Amino acid sequence: MDSRSALLKTLPLLSATLILSGAVCAQIYPAKAVRIVVPFPSGAGVDIVTRLFTPRLTEVLGQQFIVDNRGGAAGNIGAEAVARAAPDGYTLLTAPSSVAISRSLYKNLSFDLARDFEPIALLASTPYVLVVHPSLPVRSVKELIALAKARPGQLSFGSSGNGSGAHLAAELFKMQAHVDFLHVPYKGTAPAVTDLIAGQVSLVFGNMLSVLPQVKAGRLRGLAVTSAKRSLAAPELPTVAEAGLPGFESGTWFALIAPAGTPREIVTRLNATITKIGQTPDIRDRLAAQGAEPLGGAPEEVGAFVRSEITKWGKVVAASGMRVE
Numbered sequence: 001m002d003s004r005s006a007l008l009k010t011l012p013l014l015s016a017t018l019i020l021s022g023a024v025c026a027q028i029y030p031a032k033a034v035r036i037v038v039p040f041p042s043g044a045g046v047d048i049v050t051r052l053f054t055p056r057l058t059e060v061l062g063q064q065f066i067v068d069n070r071g072g073a074a075g076n077i078g079a080e081a082v083a084r085a086a087p088d089g090y091t092l093l094t095a096p097s098s099v100a101i102s103r104s105l106y107k108n109l110s111f112d113l114a115r116d117f118e119p120i121a122l123l124a125s126t127p128y129v130l131v132v133h134p135s136l137p138v139r140s141v142k143e144l145i146a147l148a149k150a151r152p153g154q155l156s157f158g159s160s161g162n163g164s165g166a167h168l169a170a171e172l173f174k175m176q177a178h179v180d181f182l183h184v185p186y187k188g189t190a191p192a193v194t195d196l197i198a199g200q201v202s203l204v205f206g207n208m209l210s211v212l213p214q215v216k217a218g219r220l221r222g223l224a225v226t227s228a229k230r231s232l233a234a235p236e237l238p239t240v241a242e243a244g245l246p247g248f249e250s251g252t253w254f255a256l257i258a259p260a261g262t263p264r265e266i267v268t269r270l271n272a273t274i275t276k277i278g279q280t281p282d283i284r285d286r287l288a289a290q291g292a293e294p295l296g297g298a299p300e301e302v303g304a305f306v307r308s309e310i311t312k313w314g315k316v317v318a319a320s321g322m323r324v325e
Contacts, residue, residue, distance in 0.1 A: 039078025
């Protein structure tokens, strides 16, 4: 038998072996603890959503899913760490929308969100809430705009970092309202909100998961939500669009992704598990109570959505002229 004939006879066996090994991989995964990197500090919206899902993932899949907070650079530090991790399903990233913005904003980014990651699942989305310190003499979006025009450059806004979704939401507000705020970047939403409560900054566009409890407790004053429609979690708050800036809309989302090259069987199993968890009444109710809603979709749909967000925010960054070295 010549070598070509031997190879042709071996190929079906090799293909069957590969298929079987993939199936076995899916069956035994996870065989040890899984680390989910959250690229913002504790208390950020992405952290809150991730910690809603991890106990259920641990319960369903039988291994610990551990949150590893690595804040900094609008999520880029944590994202870079995961991009360089082994593609074995044991190091994952919960990516907020800011990571999609980074591709257009940062000149020397060390990773490519579309190239260096495998999309797994969309966890949830949430609008931002425009909140101010109670001492600020404004109770509506129109009053805030009037005050900002009377004090150009004197009002400051905190954000979860240069290039974060919250930063871009504020920049979009500035562009549409023709006002000027001083930007004060932080390493996450939680420290920005802490300084807002202390009166160190004037306002914040914070994700609803992080700021709504502070509004309800009276520590902050909510002016509006950034979604197209009012939120069921805070129906008393108007949208920015109806409160003074027609057409304004912004928000953030959270996607679970893995290093490029992660076995398809692992991606598929995680996607199916997260989809089921997101559809359970308790998770839906807990997200809704905080102004968020679960998302879904196959990995291919998640990838297409992320690519569309990269394009969308790239246009906003280009129009604003922002750049971060």
